Amino acid sequence: MDDQAGVDQTADRELGPIDYIVVEWTGKQPTGEALPHLIDLIDRGIVRLIDIVFITKDTDGTVARLEINSLGADFAIFDGAATSLLDDSDLAEAAAVIEPGSSAAVVVWENAWAAPFATAVRNGGGQLVASGRIPVDALLAQLDAADAATPAT
Structure with a gap:
């Protein structure tokens, strides 16, 4: 398939918001414990994996990509899943x-679950002008504070 065909298909497709995360395993490599949860989200159509890259940072600061096949059998499902969207500057960041x-x-x-809403917003002339995340710890602390301030009945 040539690049033009890919562009045409994407232009006609409903697209949801795109997110990225960097998950760190301090002092070790990933175990694969979280993989079933990610695979479940993909299988249920909640998210569509666009790219996944594993990296390592040596104690001297040297950074290298980890090959999927070096991580163990659990990770084999992602072999070939990388789209090369993430380049060396992204990985350095x-x-x-x-x-x-x-x-x-x-x-x-x-975020495939949001694609129909996001497409309708775009089709209606709307655009995303701000986005953010609330850290889970901050939310839990706020809820605890709200509970403590609520008088018991």
């Missing part, structure tokens, strides 16, 4: 936030 002696996964996905 990800490596800057992880500790020396650690490994990380850089994952890019489409």
Whole structure:
């Protein structure tokens, strides 16, 4: 398939918001424990995996890609899943936030569940002008504070 065909298909497709995360395993490589949860999200059509790259950062700061087949059989499902969307500068940026002696996964996905809403917003002339995340710890602390301030009945 040529690049033009890919562009045409994407232009006609409903697209949801695209997110990325960098997950660090301090002092070790990923175990695969979280993989069934990611695969479940993909299988149920909640997210569409766009790219996944594993990296390691040596204690001297040297960064290298980890080959999927070096991570064990659990990771084989992702062999060939990388789209090359993430380039060396993206991986260098990800490596800057992880500790020396650690490994990380850089994952890019489409929030497929939101595609119909996002497409309708775009078709209606709307555009996303801000986005953010609330850290789970901050949310839990706020809920605890709200519970403590609520008088018992």
